[in-house]
Amino acid sequence: MRQALDTIAPRPADRERQVTTVVDVARRAGVSAATVSRVLAGRNVVAAATRERVLEAVRALQFQPNAFAQGLRSGRGQAVALLVSDIEQTVYSALTKHVQAALEEIGLDLLLFNLGHRQDRLRGLLERATALRLRGIVIASNDVIPMRELKPLVSALQRQGVSILSIGQRLDRYGIPSVVHEETAAAARAAQYLLDTGRAPIAYLSRIRNSATGQERYRGYLAALKGAGIDVDPALVWDCSYRYAAGYEAMSRALDRRLAFRSLLAASDELALGAMAAALDRGLKVPDDVAIIGFGGIAWGEHVRPALTTLGADPKAIGEHVRDMFRNLLDGGDVPRQTVVKRPLLLRQSA
Amino acid sequence: MRQALDTIAPRPADRERQVTTVVDVARRAGVSAATVSRVLAGRNVVAAATRERVLEAVRALQFQPNAFAQGLRSGRGQAVALLVSDIEQTVYSALTKHVQAALEEIGLDLLLFNLGHRQDRLRGLLERATALRLRGIVIASNDVIPMRELKPLVSALQRQGVSILSIGQRLDRYGIPSVVHEETAAAARAAQYLLDTGRAPIAYLSRIRNSATGQERYRGYLAALKGAGIDVDPALVWDCSYRYAAGYEAMSRALDRRLAFRSLLAASDELALGAMAAALDRGLKVPDDVAIIGFGGIAWGEHVRPALTTLGADPKAIGEHVRDMFRNLLDGGDVPRQTVVKRPLLLRQSA
DNA sequence: CTGAAAGCGCTAACAG
DNA sequence: CTGTTAGCGCTTTCAG
Numbered sequence: 204m205r206q207a208l209d210t211i212a213p214r215p216a217d218r219e220r221q222v223t224t225v226v227d228v229a230r231r232a233g234v235s236a237a238t239v240s241r242v243l244a245g246r247n248v249v250a251a252a253t254r255e256r257v258l259e260a261v262r263a264l265q266f267q268p269n270a271f272a273q274g275l276r277s278g279r280g281q282a283v284a285l286l287v288s289d290i291e292q293t294v295y296s297a298l299t300k301h302v303q304a305a306l307e308e309i310g311l312d313l314l315l316f317n318l319g320h321r322q323d324r325l326r327g328l329l330e331r332a333t334a335l336r337l338r339g340i341v342i343a344s345n346d347v348i349p350m351r352e353l354k355p356l357v358s359a360l361q362r363q364g365v366s367i368l369s370i371g372q373r374l375d376r377y378g379i380p381s382v383v384h385e386e387t388a389a390a391a392r393a394a395q396y397l398l399d400t401g402r403a404p405i406a407y408l409s410r411i412r413n414s415a416t417g418q419e420r421y422r423g424y425l426a427a428l429k430g431a432g433i434d435v436d437p438a439l440v441w442d443c444s445y446r447y448a449a450g451y452e453a454m455s456r457a458l459d460r461r462l463a464f465r466s467l468l469a470a471s472d473e474l475a476l477g478a479m480a481a482a483l484d485r486g487l488k489v490p491d492d493v494a495i496i497g498f499g500g501i502a503w504g505e506h507v508r509p510a511l512t513t514l515g516a517d518p519k520a521i522g523e524h525v526r527d528m529f530r531n532l533l534d535g536g537d538v539p540r541q542t543v544v545k546r547p548l549l550l551r552q553s554a
Numbered sequence: 555m556r557q558a559l560d561t562i563a564p565r566p567a568d569r570e571r572q573v574t575t576v577v578d579v580a581r582r583a584g585v586s587a588a589t590v591s592r593v594l595a596g597r598n599v600v601a602a603a604t605r606e607r608v609l610e611a612v613r614a615l616q617f618q619p620n621a622f623a624q625g626l627r628s629g630r631g632q633a634v635a636l637l638v639s640d641i642e643q644t645v646y647s648a649l650t651k652h653v654q655a656a657l658e659e660i661g662l663d664l665l666l667f668n669l670g671h672r673q674d675r676l677r678g679l680l681e682r683a684t685a686l687r688l689r690g691i692v693i694a695s696n697d698v699i700p701m702r703e704l705k706p707l708v709s710a711l712q713r714q715g716v717s718i719l720s721i722g723q724r725l726d727r728y729g730i731p732s733v734v735h736e737e738t739a740a741a742a743r744a745a746q747y748l749l750d751t752g753r754a755p756i757a758y759l760s761r762i763r764n765s766a767t768g769q770e771r772y773r774g775y776l777a778a779l780k781g782a783g784i785d786v787d788p789a790l791v792w793d794c795s796y797r798y799a800a801g802y803e804a805m806s807r808a809l810d811r812r813l814a815f816r817s818l819l820a821a822s823d824e825l826a827l828g829a830m831a832a833a834l835d836r837g838l839k840v841p842d843d844v845a846i847i848g849f850g851g852i853a854w855g856e857h858v859r860p861a862l863t864t865l866g867a868d869p870k871a872i873g874e875h876v877r878d879m880f881r882n883l884l885d886g887g888d889v890p891r892q893t894v895v896k897r898p899l900l901l902r903q904s905a
Numbered sequence: 906c907t908g909a910a911a912g913c914g915c916t917a918a919c920a921g
Numbered sequence: 922c923t924g925t926t927a928g929c930g931c932t933t934t935c936a937g
Contacts, residue, residue, distance in 0.1 A: 222684060222714065224930055235908045240932055250906060267685035271631060272930035274622035275913050282665070289651075291853070296647040300640075300668050307667075312686070314633070315666040316658075317651050333573060334618035335663070363573065447857055476857060483859060502642070503854045506798055506827060508834060575914055586924045591916055601922060623914035626929050 223264045232260040243268060279364065280336045283529070284314040286328055288344035293501040294516060298343055298370060301522030309530055311338060320346050329356045332365055339366035339529060342374070345416045350377045366532040370521055372415055375540040382524045382542045386416055389514045389546040390423025391430075393468055393496045397554065398431050402466035402494045406439040408453055408478060409470030414445070420470045420498065439464055443474070450477025458485055465493060466554065472497035472504050472513055479511070479553060494554035500547075509552035520544045574615045583611035594619060630715065631687045634880070635665040637679055639695040644852040645867060649694055649721060652873030660881055662689060671697050680707045683716055690717035690880060693725070696767045701728045717883040721872060723766055726891040733875045733893045737767055740865045740897040741774025742781075744819055744847045748905065749782050753817035753845045757790040759804055759829060760821030765796070771821045771849065790815055794825070801828025809836055816844060817905065823848035823855050823864055830862070830904060845905035851898075860903035871895045 225236045232239065234253060241249050242257040249257075260266070274280035283306055287295040303313045314335070318324045325348065332340055340360070342348070350357075354377055357367060361378065369381040397405050407424045409417040421440075428435055439462065443449040450469060457464070458481070469475035475497030482493055489495055489509050497504060500515025521544055528538040576587045583590065585604060592600050593608040600608075611617070625631040634657055638646040654664045665686070669675045676699065683691055691711070693699070701708075705728055708718060712729065720732040748756050758775045760768040772791075779786055790813065794800040801820060808815070809832070820826035826848030833844055840846055840860050848855060851866025872895055879889045 225932095226930080236930085237909080237932075238907060241907085244932080248906065253906080267682070269626065269687065269930050270685050271622045271625035271687055272913090273932080275620065275626050275915085276930080276932045278913075280622060285666075290641075290647050290654075291644065291651055293642065293644075293647075296641050296644075296650075299647075299666070300642055303641075303666060303668050304670075313666050315636075315650070315654060315664050317654050319651075319655075331618070335621050480857060480859060503858075506831060507854075507858055508831060576916095577914080587914090588916075588925080589923060592923085595916080599922065604922080620914050623929090624916080626913090626931085627915045627917080629929075 222269075223266050225266075225268065228257065228260045228264055228266050231264060232256040274336055278336070279338060281310060282312045282314050282335065282337055283339040283341060284316060284328065284332065284335070284337050285341045285343060286316050286318055286325060288318045288320050288346050290315070290317045293503075294371075294499055294518075295343060297516065297518040298521060301518045302341060302343075302370075302525055303522075305522035305526035306529065309526055309533075311529065318344060318346075322346075322349060326353060326356070329353065329360065332360055333363060337365055339368065339532070341368045341370060341525060342372075342379070343370040345371055345414060347413055347415060348372070348374070350374065366529060368525060368528060370525065373541060380528060380538045380540055380542075382521050382528070382544065384516060384521075384544050384546050386419035387423040387426065389548075390420040390468065390470075390498075391427045392423075392548055393498075393514055394424050394427030395430075396548065397466045397468065397494060397496065398427060398433075400494070400554070402490075402554070403431075403433060404436060404439060404464045404466075406441065406457065406462070406464040406467045407470075408441045408443065408450060408467055408474050410445050411440075411442045414470075417470050424468055438462060445471045445474060447473045447477040447480075450474035450479075451481045452477075454478035454481035455485075458482070458487075466490075467493060467495045469495065470498050472499040472501040472511060474498075475511055475513065475553075476504070476507060479507075479509075490552065490554050496554045500549060504549075505551060512551045512554040513549050514546045515549045516546065517544050573620075574617050576617075576619065579608065579611045579615055579617050582615060583607040625687055629687070630689060632661060633663045633665050633686065633688055634690040634692060635667060635679065635683065635686070635688050636692045636694060637667050637669055637676060639669045639671050639697050641666070641668045644854075645722075645850055645869075646694060648867065648869040649872060652869045653692060653694075653721075653876055654873075656873035656877035657880065660877055660884075662880065669695060669697075673697075673700060677704060677707070680704060680711065683711055684714060688716055690719065690883070692719045692721060692876060693723075693730070694721040696722055696765060698764055698766060699723070699725070701725065717880060719876060719879060721876065724892060731879060731889045731891055731893075733872050733879070733895065735867060735872075735895050735897050737770035738774040738777065740899070741771040741819065741821075741849075742778045743774075743899055744849075744865055745775050745778030746781070747899065748817045748819065748845060748847065749778060749784075751845070751905075753841075753905070754782075754784060755787060755790060755815045755817075757792065757808065757813070757815040757818045758821075759792045759794065759801060759818055759825050761796050762791075762793045765821075768821050775819055789813055796822045796825060798824045798828040798831075801825035801830075802832045803828075805829035805832035806836075809833070809838075817841075818844060818846045820846065821849050823850040823852040823862060825849075826862055826864065826904075827855070827858060830858075830860075841903065841905050847905045851900055855900075856902060863902045863905040864900050865897045866900045867897065868895050 225239045229236045229239045369379045373381045375381045411417045441453045497513040504511035524542050576590045580587045580590045720730045724732045726732045762768045792804045848864035855862035875893050
């Protein structure tokens with residue numbers, strides 16, 4: 204058969220795929236396969252001299268134990284699935300990076316699934332978890348999750364020994380340990396800061412109705428106003444989506460309507476930047492005419508002009524907590540229902 | 555043993571983890587395990603009536619075939635490793651999203667590894683590939699890769715039937731089929747556009763020495779100048795890193811030195827935005843005083859003011875090519891050494 | 906401390 | 922078209 208010059212041939216015949224096994228190692232070390240296994244598992248029941256011989260053989264043959272055989276025999280693999288709602292959003296990619304690194308430290312691999320905000324995908328993945336004999340599942344999504352329907356599936360998985368964690372959204376009332384950023388307290392802190400710097404009235408911009416997180420942040424806004432004895436003006440509470448365009452539009456509309464406000468607390472950085480762009484486009488000065496605080500601490504916030512003041516995230520801390528929790532779980536220990544990670548208020552130029 | 559109220563118990567005793575197997579399905583359908591396997595594999599050698607009974611049993615028992623057993627028996631799993639140099643950069647997260655989605659279409663799972671620009675990690679992962687019985691490895695990195703050292707490892711993997719692809723960097727001379735964006739042509743097109751709109755002299759900003767991609771783009775810049783009969787001014791070629799801060803600094807220094815240029819072609823959007831910020835901070839007008847074109851088409855480019863003109867990416871097209879290539883490879887077919895994806899010149903405000 | 910033997914759940918030959 | 926049999930590579934009793 205002719206082979207075109209600008210193509211690359213596929214894998215060769217199957218007989219060539221000969222890979223070394225424990226038996227090969229055992230033979231070379233003059234021991235049994237069982238002993239090789241014991242050495243590799245790090246069991247300290249093996250005589251030092253024997254261990255050395257085995258290790259030597261492993262090195263010499265560049266032995267790589269077949270993960271499938273290990274998983275089949277031991278009933279469990281080394282993979283954890285990370286389910287993110289949208290890997291393109293920097294919150295999730297930052298989280299992904301740190302979770303992957305942290306899990307790698309304890310020898311776990313990361314299977315990534317992008318949910319794309321679709322609920323049916325979440326269900327599908329939970330259903331596949333059994334087939335994949337996953338070690339665990341980490342759900343990183345702020346979308347509303349139909350836990351009522353999913354609860355039986357989740358429980359079944361947990362019964363099978365699959366550790367399930369949630370990041371960013373509290374799911375602990377469904378038996379899923381959750382690692383979350385502080386939301387209410389952080390929003391209150393930001394609103395308080397605006398109050399303290401004489402920026403009232405404060406507008407609030409967020410997806411509220413369809414977002415658990417949005418609601419939590421909204422509560423912080425309310426609490427701060429209440430604490431200062433200020434009544435909430437419904438006209439200054441804008442419920443919209445999370446994205447940039449929504450922020451732009453909301454701010455434009457508010458300006459059209461000549462609403463009176465001196466600052467804006469937005470529940471996401473995208474929203475904040477969108478709103479800021481709208482304000483700038485109409486000749487307003489930020490923060491002088493309107494101060495703006497975002498939520499999330501995305502990378503670009505510090506690069507735009509004026510640089511965005513925001514409530515940052517701490518993905519590294521989250522990754523480390525996830526790692527520690529898995530470590531505990533695998534040791535048969537308990538983990539806290541809820542772990543709260545603090546948000547730093549990153550004061551920059553916009554407020 | 556006491557159980558604290560604010561913790562969640564770990565997985566239950568092992569005996570509870572009872573999961574259905576092919577044998578259970580076979581029994582319920584009144585056939586042998588082999589037949590169940592045949593039905594699940596979609597082989598059309600099974601009688602329609604039998605198939606129905608099996609499928610029925612599968613549904614009733616919610617059977618999920620053990621991926622480890624399948625992988626062990628068939629010698630190969632369903633996982634592809636995606637190695638990205640930095641998932642936090644939007645180029646890579648966009649790529650990851652589309653590659654994951656495309657691979658899922660053909661039933662492949664994505665194991666994600668963040669290289670963090672570290673060469674030793676790349677080697678480590680290639681070494682683990684055998685143990686994981688990976689279906690394939692996709693390398694998405696623009697860092698310089700020590701292919702000379704890695705070649706034996708790569709060849710060994712390919713001999714074992716692991717499909718290896720490269721995204722973004724041409725590695726086809728090492729036998730690795732590559733899917734890349736056009737670089738030289740795109741840079742030339744951008745430079746030509748600046749020339750056509752009367753923006754000479756054009757400065758060029760990039761990591762050049764340590765970046766294969768940087769070099770390719772640089773060649774396009776050179777070609778455009780040459781085509782217009784313009785000599786390159788070495789003072790206007792700035793070799794730096796890829797990140798925002800480097801762009802800011804390079805532009806600041808150029809302005810300090812009162813270099814004469816009317817536009818800038820930057821080899822990344824981050825660089826371009828950094829340079830733009832520096833220009834704006836010094837009171838220059840973009841694009842009037844200096845026009846700027848970036849490279850990459852990151853999401854934020856269209857949101858900053860002025861919006862960034864850039865040579866975009868097409869991660870969706872890349873994902874689809876990767877999917878098609880795996881499909882071919884798994885069918886035992888050939889694959890082109892090199893696939894080039896076109897970059898759109900996204901004309902916005904900065905040039 | 907070490908070896909022999911069994912078997913995890915599935916699929917591929919080989920019969921029938 | 923379907924069942925029987927064997928075995929992928931590893932870990933884990935159970936003896937010794």
